[in-house]
Amino acid sequence: xxxxxxxxxxxxxxxxxxxxxxxxxxxxxxxxxxxxxxxxxxxxxxxxxxxxxxxxxxxxxxxxxxxxxxxxxxxxxxxxxxxxxxxxxxxxxxxxxxxxxxxxxxxxxxxxxxxxxxxxxxxxxxxxxxxxxxxxxxxxxxxxxxxxxxxxxxxxxxxxxxxxxxxxxxxxxxxxxxxxxxxxxxxxxxxxxxxxxxxxxxxxxxxxxxxxxxxxxxxxxxxxxxxxxxxxxxxxxxxxxxxxxxxxxxxxxxxxxxxxxxxxxxxxxxxxxxxxxxxxxxxx
Amino acid sequence: xxxxxxxxxxxxxxxxxxxxxxxxxxxxxxxxxxxxxxxxxxxxxxxxxxxxxxxxxxxxxxxxxxxxxxxxxxxxxxxxxxxxxxxxxxxxxxxxxxxxxxxxxxxxxxxxxxxxxxxxxxxxxxxxxxxxxxxxxxxxxxxxxxxxxxxxxxxxxxxxxxxxxxxxxxxxxxxxxxxxxxxxxxxxxxxxxxxxxxxxxxxxxxxxxxxxxxxxxxxxxxxxxxxxxxxxxxxxxxxxxxxxxxxxxxxxxxxxxxxxxxxxxxxxxxxxxxxxxxxxxxxxxxxxxxxxx
Numbered sequence: 334x335x336x337x338x339x340x341x342x343x344x345x346x347x348x349x350x351x352x353x354x355x356x357x358x359x360x361x362x363x364x365x366x367x368x369x370x371x372x373x374x375x376x377x378x379x380x381x382x383x384x385x386x387x388x389x390x391x392x393x394x395x396x397x398x399x400x401x402x403x404x405x406x407x408x409x410x411x412x413x414x415x416x417x418x419x420x421x422x423x424x425x426x427x428x429x430x431x432x433x434x435x436x437x438x439x440x441x442x443x444x445x446x447x448x449x450x451x452x453x454x455x456x457x458x459x460x461x462x463x464x465x466x467x468x469x470x471x472x473x474x475x476x477x478x479x480x481x482x483x484x485x486x487x488x489x490x491x492x493x494x495x496x497x498x499x500x501x502x503x504x505x506x507x508x509x510x511x512x513x514x515x516x517x518x519x520x521x522x523x524x525x526x527x528x529x530x531x532x533x534x535x536x537x538x539x540x541x542x543x544x545x546x547x548x549x550x551x552x553x554x555x556x557x558x559x560x561x562x563x564x565x566x567x568x569x570x571x572x573x574x575x576x577x578x579x580x581x582x583x584x585x586x587x588x589x590x591x592x593x594x595x596x597x598x599x600x601x602x603x604x605x606x607x608x609x610x611x612x613x614x615x616x617x
Numbered sequence: 618x619x620x621x622x623x624x625x626x627x628x629x630x631x632x633x634x635x636x637x638x639x640x641x642x643x644x645x646x647x648x649x650x651x652x653x654x655x656x657x658x659x660x661x662x663x664x665x666x667x668x669x670x671x672x673x674x675x676x677x678x679x680x681x682x683x684x685x686x687x688x689x690x691x692x693x694x695x696x697x698x699x700x701x702x703x704x705x706x707x708x709x710x711x712x713x714x715x716x717x718x719x720x721x722x723x724x725x726x727x728x729x730x731x732x733x734x735x736x737x738x739x740x741x742x743x744x745x746x747x748x749x750x751x752x753x754x755x756x757x758x759x760x761x762x763x764x765x766x767x768x769x770x771x772x773x774x775x776x777x778x779x780x781x782x783x784x785x786x787x788x789x790x791x792x793x794x795x796x797x798x799x800x801x802x803x804x805x806x807x808x809x810x811x812x813x814x815x816x817x818x819x820x821x822x823x824x825x826x827x828x829x830x831x832x833x834x835x836x837x838x839x840x841x842x843x844x845x846x847x848x849x850x851x852x853x854x855x856x857x858x859x860x861x862x863x864x865x866x867x868x869x870x871x872x873x874x875x876x877x878x879x880x881x882x883x884x885x886x887x888x889x890x891x892x893x894x895x896x897x898x899x900x901x902x903x904x905x906x907x908x909x910x
Contacts, residue, residue, distance in 0.1 A: 344713065346705030350776060351725035353769050357732060357740050364743060417633025425627040426634055434634050437641045443892040444644070445830035447858040448881045451865045452644060455874075482640060489637075515623035515630075543733025545833035550865055570735045574836055577742060590743070593736050604731035608724070 361597055364590030377591050382556035382572075384585060391588035393572060395558045397595060400569040402559075403473065403548065404541035407480035412534055415485055416523070419492035423500045423522065424514035435493065441486035450550035453479040458551065465563050471553030474562040479547045484537040491536055495529025496522060532607050539603045542596065545570040569596050648885060652878030660879050661685065681880055683846050684855040687760075688829055690847060691856060694764030695771065695828045696821070703772045703824070704817060707779025712805060730773035738837030741766035745838075758839030761850040766834045771824040778820025782813040815902035819895035826891040830884065832858040842867075857884045 368374040380392020418438070422431050453475060462470030500522060507517025523530070545568075553565025554575060567575070569592045576589050662670040663680035670682055710723055741762045748756035790812055794804025810817075840859040847854040857880055864877035 341709070341713075343705040343709035346702045347709035347722045347726075347776075349702055350706045350729065350772055351722050353772065354725045354729045354732075357729075357736065357769075360740055360743055361736075413629075414633045414636065417630045418637050420626065420630040421634040425630040430634070434637065437637055439892060439896065440641060440889060441637075443826060443888045445832075445858060445881075445884050445888055447830065447832045447861045448644075448648075448885055451861050451877065451881050452647065454865045456647070485637070513623045513627070515625075515627035519623055519626050539731055543731075543735070545733065545735040545836075546862060550862065570733060570833070573735050573739055574833065577739070577837060586746075589739065593739050596733055597736055600731045600733060601728045604727050605724075608727060 358597065361590055361594045365587060365594050368587055368591060374591065377588060378595070382588070389584070391584045393569065393588055393592045393595070395556055396567055396569045396572045396592060398558065399473070399552075399566045400542055400548075400596070403476055403480060403552070403566075403568055404538050406473075406477040407484055407541040408534055408537045410477065410481035411485045411488055411537055414481075415488035415492055415533060415537075416530070418485075418489050419496055420515075420518050420523075422489075422493055423496040424504055424518050438486045438489045438493070442490060446483065446544060446546045447550075449479055449483050450546045453547065453551045461563060468563045469553060469565065471551060471565055472563045473552060473559050473566045476548055476552035476566070476568075477562075479551055480541045480544060483544060483547060484540045487540055488533040488537045491533040492526070492529055495526045495532070499525065528610060531610060535603050535607050539600050542603075543570065543600055545574055549574055569593075648878060648882045652875065652880075652882040655875040655879030656882065660876065681855075681857070681860060681876070681883075683844065684857045684860045684880070686846055687840075687854040687856040688858075690760060690854070691764060691767060691835070692825055692828050694760070694850075695767035696825060698764060698768035699771050699775060699824065700821065702768075703775025704779045706772070706776035707817075708783065708805070708810075710776060710780040711783035712801075712809075726773045726776050729769075730777065733833070734770050734831050735833040735837070737766045737770050738834040740769070741834070741838045757851065758837075758853070759849075759851040760839065760847050760854045763835050763838040763840065763854070764850075766838055767828045767831060770831060770834060771827050774824045774827060775820055778823065779813070779817050782816025782820065783809060785816060786812055815898045819898045822891045822895040822898070826888045829891075830858055830888050832862050835859055836862070857887075 362369075365374065368377055376390075377392050378397065379394045380390045381394060382392055382396070383390045418434065420426075422434055426434065457475045457478060458470040460470075461472065461475050462468065503521050503525070504514065504517055507521050508514070512520070548568035549571040552568060552571065554567045554571055555565035556567045556572065559566045572592050573589050573596075576585050658667055659680065661667075661680050661682050663682075670680070706722075706726065710719070710726065713719055714723075742758065745756045745758060745762060786809060790808060791804075794801075794808045799807065835854075835856050836859065839853050840856050841853045842855070842860070842863045844853040844855055860880050861877055861884065864873055864880070868874045868877060
């Protein structure tokens with residue numbers, strides 16, 4: 334009962350923060366409610382985006398798929414690199430270069446997303462146009478490449494923190510047994526840090542799923558299923574940014590809200606997944 | 618066979634690190650090479666006397682001064698809203714973790730940290746729609762809604778860094794207060810918070826950087842390309858990241874592109890400066906007290 338009898342500012346503030354999450358979720362549910370009640374939600378999740386057709390359809394199916402494809406591709410590219418850099422910092426690299434590499438990683442985490450997008454538009458898109466003269470250069474592949482770069486420092490930070498907790502002792506043990514630093518990492522440190530590897534992957538996936546600017550600037554924004562890696566595509570986040578600007582609760586608005594709800598559930602689910610992983614790892 | 622596997626891994630890690638260095642160098646050199654020439658008084662204030670632009674007496678259309686002001690206002694407003702709530706939330710998470718709602722609250726902070734910024738923007742936009750259809754017909758996107766949404770965005774960062782800063786304090790310091798007869802509140806205010814100040818401050822700087830660089834939220838809540846200096850809290854506004862986004866898609870000539878490069882360079886400089894400052898503060902704490910690590 335002491336909770337009710339003693340007022341604390343910090344407790345009130347914490348509840349306010351929790352209320353913010355609740356408000357966002359309630360708002361999304363409220364916006365999607367008509368679709369949920371009428372059962373149209375399934376059609377919206379699967380259907381295509383044809384707002385100007387004779388029989389308009391406000392589905393977000395292609396966007397869901399593209400978001401997953403983009404984020405998944407970016408993680409597949411970035412993850413091995415992140416592990417490589419983390420290994421460099423924790424054993425296989427030269428001791429003298431360790432600090433500078435960590436500084437570079439920190440610098441990259443601070444680069445604004447819009448700057449990544451901008452550089453990709455100026456550098457990467459013309460290259461893609463070169464690759465296939467028939468396309469605009471905006472498409473799935475340049476978006477995946479840019480996103481991979483965007484999430485790389487985040488993933489390295491997680492791995493670095495995880496390996497940093499235990500590396501010295503294990504490394505010395507490995508060296509004393511006659512293993513090379515690379516072997517110690519491969520057979521002792523990395524298997525030990527399996528939880529960290531998964532966390533890095535999931536955080537990278539979350540960041541790539543939630544990113545708006547790279548997808549919006551580089552992916553081309555055509556709301557259909559891609560047939561190749563150079564095809565113009567639209568992510569869930571870009572869909573939200575592009576379709577807005579109607580001042581009524583129109584079908585377009587509900588479609589955007591559905592996209593946001595899918596995104597919210599995906600990212601929250603991943604967040605909860607890592608938490609579960611972390612808590613089960615600590616108790617073991 | 619095993620040995621060669623280890624060597625291959627070593628080779629790969631060197632290549633990965635080299636790639637990372639190449640990306641950093643490439644990014645910086647590319648931006649500096651194309652944007653450095655665009656930096657200057659004209660870049661900020663356009664053609665004309667600087668002082669009249671600074672005082673707001675002359676509208677600036679060909680410089681980015683309105684965007685600089687817009688970004689500073691966003692940072693100030695969002696900080697004002699988010700700092701007290703975020704830091705107090707962090708204090709709660711660290712100091713009362715055992716209370717039953719503690720677990721729920723931590724969950725909420727984690728989920729909020731994972732919410733993409735575009736959803737925060739949509740939330741702000743949708744709230745304005747709701748207001749417009751209920752009891753406030755003039756509700757529109759503008760500076761204030763953008764500040765509120767950005768504040769929501771950085772709230773969990775502030776809470777987490779504050780919590781971590783407090784958690785990193787040594788046990789002996791935690792016991793010092795009670796052993797001297799201080800109450801929990803006194804111990805927190807007089808001992809723990811002052812000791813955790815560098816950690817909290819570095820978190821604040823990182824949150825400021827996040828507000829300054831985020832584009833998705835302001836895209837949905839009232840950033841435009843040519844509004845001039847924001848007249849009021851409800852007016853439309855310009856901001857640095859939005860300018861970059863806009864110019865990347867809409868540049869009409871080489872001078873527009875140079876401006877985009879210079880703006881990108883300025884924003885990158887700003888966020889990097891904040892990052893470096895945060896690191897220096899943390900390092901200063903390490904050296905002074907020798908606590909962390």
